[in-house]
Amino acid sequence: MRQAIQLAIENVRHGRGGPFAAVVVKGDRVIASGTNQVTTLNDPTAHAEILAIREACAELESFQLDGCDIYTTCEPCPMCLGAIYWSRAARVFFGAGARDAAAAGFDDAFIYQQISAEPADRLIPFVQAMREESLAVFRVWQRKPDRVDY
Numbered sequence: 001m002r003q004a005i006q007l008a009i010e011n012v013r014h015g016r017g018g019p020f021a022a023v024v025v026k027g028d029r030v031i032a033s034g035t036n037q038v039t040t041l042n043d044p045t046a047h048a049e050i051l052a053i054r055e056a057c058a059e060l061e062s063f064q065l066d067g068c069d070i071y072t073t074c075e076p077c078p079m080c081l082g083a084i085y086w087s088r089a090a091r092v093f094f095g096a097g098a099r100d101a102a103a104a105g106f107d108d109a110f111i112y113q114q115i116s117a118e119p120a121d122r123l124i125p126f127v128q129a130m131r132e133e134s135l136a137v138f139r140v141w142q143r144k145p146d147r148v149d150y
Contacts, residue, residue, distance in 0.1 A: 001023075001071045001073075001093055001095060003023050003030065003033070003071070004021045004022055004023045004033070004048075004071045004072060004073050004095070005021070005073055005095065006021075007021035007023070007033055007035050008020055008021035008035060008036075008048070008073045010035075011035040011036060016035060016037060016040050017035055017036040017037040017038060017039055017040050017046070018036035018038060018039070018106070019036070019073070019104070020035065020036040020047065020048040020049075020072070020073055020074055021033065021034065021035045021036070021048045021072070021073050022034050022035075022048040022049045022051075022052040022070055022071065022072040022073070023052065023070070023071045023072075024052050024053065024055070024056035024065065024068050024069070024070055024071075024089075025068065025069045025070075025071065026056075026060070026065075026067055026068045026069075027067075031055075031056050031059045031060065031068070032052045032053075032054075032055035032056035032058075032059055033052055033055070034047075034048045034049065034050065034051030034052030034053075034054075034055060035048050035051070036048045037051065045079065047077065047079065047080050048072060048073070048080075049070065049072055049076050049080035049083060049084065050079070050080060050083055052070065052072075053065065053070075053083055053084070053087050053089075056068060056087075057087070063087075063150060064087060064088045064150070065087040065088060065089040065090075066088060066090070067090055068087075068089050068090055069089065069090055069091045069092070069093065070084060070089050070091070070092045070093070071092075071093045071094075072092065072093070072094050072095070073094070073095045073096060074094060074095060074096040074097075074098075074100070074101050074106075075094045075096065075097045075098045075101070076092065076094065077106075077108045077111070078108060078111045078112060078115060079111075086150075110123075
């Protein structure tokens with residue numbers, strides 16, 4: 001956790017991005033780290049946890065982080081939370097909480113509200129289109145004998 005905190009401080013001091021960092025550990029070895037780079041990369045998905053997960057998966061040559069712990073300076077946002085679950089990390093240790101982040105100007109409570117709203121009622125409307133045609137993609141996937149389930 002100390003390493004993640006130090007990375008976040010350096011990230012802010014050197015103007016590389018926001019005040020967040022994450023470290024992925026397997027056993028007693030740090031295998032990846034990431035800092036928030038949303039504004040430097042002009043990428044809204046360049047959160048510390050996402051970048052650390054990407055680097056860790058590349059290092060492990062796997063799309064899962066079995067047996068890995070993630071240390072992050074703040075409770076993950078909804079996007080990072082989803083990525084953590086998809087990565088199947090073993091545990092997450094976090095420093096500041098979501099309320100602390102909101103007090104510092106990083107409030108993602110509205111996203112949680114949007115997730116539970118009906119698609120047509122979201123601030124950005126979600127309109128279902130060509131459902132039947134899109135279901136064909138799943139049928140092709142389900143018939144694929146060498147698919148890799150995840």
